Amino acid sequence: MKPSTMRVGLLGISILGISLLHYLTPLHLHYLHDIFQRLYYLPIILAALWFGFRGGLCCALAISMAYAPHILFQWGGGLTMEMEKYLEIVMYNVVGAVTGLLAQRERERSLELQRTAEGLVESYSKLQTQSERIIMIEEQLRRSEKLSTLGEMAAVLAHEIRNPLGSIRGTAEILRDDYRPGEPKYEFIEIQIKETERLNHVVEDFLRMARQQPMALRDCSIREELETIVTLVAKDAQNRGISLRLEPNTEQALIKGDGEKLRQAFLNIVINALQATPSGGSVRIDCQRNESGYEIRFIDNGSGIKTNERTKIFEPFYTTKPNGTGLGLAVTRKIIEGHYGSLEIESDPGKGTTVSVKLPLQEHIP
Numbered sequence: 001m002k003p004s005t006m007r008v009g010l011l012g013i014s015i016l017g018i019s020l021l022h023y024l025t026p027l028h029l030h031y032l033h034d035i036f037q038r039l040y041y042l043p044i045i046l047a048a049l050w051f052g053f054r055g056g057l058c059c060a061l062a063i064s065m066a067y068a069p070h071i072l073f074q075w076g077g078g079l080t081m082e083m084e085k086y087l088e089i090v091m092y093n094v095v096g097a098v099t100g101l102l103a104q105r106e107r108e109r110s111l112e113l114q115r116t117a118e119g120l121v122e123s124y125s126k127l128q129t130q131s132e133r134i135i136m137i138e139e140q141l142r143r144s145e146k147l148s149t150l151g152e153m154a155a156v157l158a159h160e161i162r163n164p165l166g167s168i169r170g171t172a173e174i175l176r177d178d179y180r181p182g183e184p185k186y187e188f189i190e191i192q193i194k195e196t197e198r199l200n201h202v203v204e205d206f207l208r209m210a211r212q213q214p215m216a217l218r219d220c221s222i223r224e225e226l227e228t229i230v231t232l233v234a235k236d237a238q239n240r241g242i243s244l245r246l247e248p249n250t251e252q253a254l255i256k257g258d259g260e261k262l263r264q265a266f267l268n269i270v271i272n273a274l275q276a277t278p279s280g281g282s283v284r285i286d287c288q289r290n291e292s293g294y295e296i297r298f299i300d301n302g303s304g305i306k307t308n309e310r311t312k313i314f315e316p317f318y319t320t321k322p323n324g325t326g327l328g329l330a331v332t333r334k335i336i337e338g339h340y341g342s343l344e345i346e347s348d349p350g351k352g353t354t355v356s357v358k359l360p361l362q363e364h365i366p
């Protein structure tokens, strides 16, 4: 039963009960009648509190109708003799209406307060998400500032380094022709060529970061890019004795993006995974769609990353590898953020690492 029906029932029963007391109590016990007369205020006030102005007034009217015949027929109904009882009837209606009105107003006020409180909670949470966004953007800004000053320096340096490097490499190759493989000097020149190549790589990586090339957004399929990467590094993985696999349930994931840049980003992640994984280990790649976008995961069971290193690995030049430049993840993150995505790393030292790239769906891009 609904609570309001129960309340109406309760009021009805109490009115009926009090009226019966009036009608059945002998008239000479007038002090009892005085008490019963006042008892009527209880249902009136309750009705006013529960149902407001209309409830209070209706209840008072019902009581007036139940009580009036008692005055008229049992007490004789004389206007002057029973004046006090008639006045009481008027009072019932006044009390019902006024109490009802006050209760109603109080209820409206508390509803309004509740609405204000809800509004406050909402604006507070809005404020909180906004301030979180500001903190995030500020951090991004700081990072890109760092990268762009680095980039400018790099552009100048790279220019100065590249040409002499080309000459060193060229002359070394000419010199190498004078020796046969196996001779010690041949080996030295090989080292020289390899090292110049490595330097050239560093410079190129640097330049890539320096040139703030605009993204060339085209329709591209993430699955296709991942397939290309797997083909590219399959040989390397095989040499290392690592099983490299693109999961069969990988989404096609058609997005608007710069395929070339994304491929470079994914390649950096895969190479890192291969470098961290010992022979016999595995690197798995998959891409799933969820309500906010695509999540591309690179799961390796390699060395993992220590907790205190996890924030540093995105810094330019942070590397733990003897031949690393430490630019891989910095470049990768920049590319992913250029696609309004994010890069997350979960790692269990000694057990493995999962790198997740999250890219938003087209319709979620601002």
Ligand SMILES: Nc1ncnc2c1ncn2[C@@H]1O[C@H](COP(=O)(O)OP(=O)(O)OP(=O)(O)O)[C@@H](O)[C@H]1O
Residues within 6 Å of the ligand: 268, 272, 273, 276, 300, 302, 303, 304, 305, 313, 314, 318, 319, 320, 321, 323, 324, 325, 326, 327, 328, 329, 330, 353
């Ligand atoms: N999958 C991984 N497992 C374990 N460590 C990782 C993984 N990916 C990255 N790291 C750590 O993060 C560091 C930074 O990676 P990043 O790709 O930026 O540079 P790098 O691989 O050292 O050098 P580069 O990529 O320029 O050749 C790595 O040196 C390595 O310590």
Ligand SMILES: [Mg+2]
Residues within 6 Å of the ligand: 268, 271, 272, 328, 329
């Ligand atoms: Mg790397």
